[in-house]
Amino acid sequence: MQTPNTHSGRTAKTHGTGKEVAKAELAKTAVKPSQFPDTNWPEVAFVGRSNVGKSSLINALLNRKKLARTSQHPGKTRTINFFNVEDRLYFVDLPGYGYAKVSKTESAKWGDMVEGYLKDRPPLKHIFLLMDIRHEPSAGDKQIHQWCRFYNLPYTIIATKSDKIKKSQVQKHLAVIRKALEEESPPLPFSSESWDGRDAMWAVIETMILQPKPMQ
Numbered sequence: 001m002q003t004p005n006t007h008s009g010r011t012a013k014t015h016g017t018g019k020e021v022a023k024a025e026l027a028k029t030a031v032k033p034s035q036f037p038d039t040n041w042p043e044v045a046f047v048g049r050s051n052v053g054k055s056s057l058i059n060a061l062l063n064r065k066k067l068a069r070t071s072q073h074p075g076k077t078r079t080i081n082f083f084n085v086e087d088r089l090y091f092v093d094l095p096g097y098g099y100a101k102v103s104k105t106e107s108a109k110w111g112d113m114v115e116g117y118l119k120d121r122p123p124l125k126h127i128f129l130l131m132d133i134r135h136e137p138s139a140g141d142k143q144i145h146q147w148c149r150f151y152n153l154p155y156t157i158i159a160t161k162s163d164k165i166k167k168s169q170v171q172k173h174l175a176v177i178r179k180a181l182e183e184e185s186p187p188l189p190f191s192s193e194s195w196d197g198r199d200a201m202w203a204v205i206e207t208m209i210l211q212p213k214p215m216q
Contacts, residue, residue, distance in 0.1 A: 019202045024062040024091075027084040031113060036121070037082055042209050043090045043123045047114065048130030049140060050096030053160040056192035057130065058083070058091055061201060068093055078109075080117060089209065092117075092124075098140040119151055125209040126154050128201070133159035133173045133189060137180045145181050156204055157187035163194050 028037050048054050055068035062068075067083065081093040094114050118124065127148060131141050148155045159177060162170055174186035190197035 019199070021062050021064075021086060023084070023086045024064055024067055025084050026067065026081060027090065028082040030080045030082065031078075033116065033120070036080075036117075037090060040123055041087075041089050042125040043082075043092050043121065044205060044209060045092040045094055045118065045124055045127045046130060047094045047118075047127060047144060048096060048160070049098040049132070049138060052096065052130045052132050053192055054093065054096060054130055057158070057160060057190060058093060060192040060195055060198055062091070080113065089205075090123075094118075097144070098138060115147070118147075118153065124153075126156070126204070129155050129157045130160050131157060131177060131187065133162050133170070133177070133187075134164055136176055142181065154208070156201075157181065157183065158197070158201070159187040159189045161191065162189035162196055163191040 028035065030036050046054050046058060058068040059065060062083070062085065068081070078095050080095070083091040083093065085091055094117065097111075097114070118127065129141075129145060129148065131137055137145070145155075145157070157177070159174055165173060170189055171186075174189060177183075178186045188197055188200055190201065
């Protein structure tokens with residue numbers, strides 16, 4: 001079931017707006033469940049094709065330049081990375097899928113690792129499905145989307161790289177993705193360059209995932 005789209009060490013203020021994140025650090029790198037954190041903090045997972053801009057998006061959300069490592073070589077990251085965000089939750093960076101030069105064996109390993117995390121991880125509270133706004137959803141995009149639906153996992157579709165097309169074309173491209181996935185509402189557009197969509201994504205995290213602090 002998709003969440004409705006209601007349309008930050010030292011924190012830089014380059015863009016001058018939005019949530020500031022006081023603490024963000026890589027806490028764990030894992031390839032199997034026994035290596036996952038045991039703090040039981042809520043987790044937010046980010047999943048998408050290789051080179052969809054996942055690391056750049058995570059860096060923008062956390063207002064960090066190089067916390068999540070970006071690479072010029074798609075398909076290179078083959079681990080699940082857990083980022084501690086203010087000792088309250090984890091951002092979980094899942095390996096990208098769909099890179100043609102990855103062997104079938106490696107692809108199968110990816111599927112087992114990621115599917116096992118998404119299906120069997122109790123602290124997982126929400127999934128951000130990242131798709132490139134410039135293209136129709138790929139077979140892999142559709143597969144992970146249908147998989148989330150089948151297991152009734154809460155998710156939000158994010159259309160990345162919205163700065164790569166003209167503003168006048170954004171709504172048209174969002175409509176194409178929405179129609180291809182048979183969604184009732186369009187995806188949320190996001191730009192790691194301009195931070196368009198950053199506040200909206202934090203609103204999803206704050207309202208749908210993080211529990212309100214108890215009254216004193």
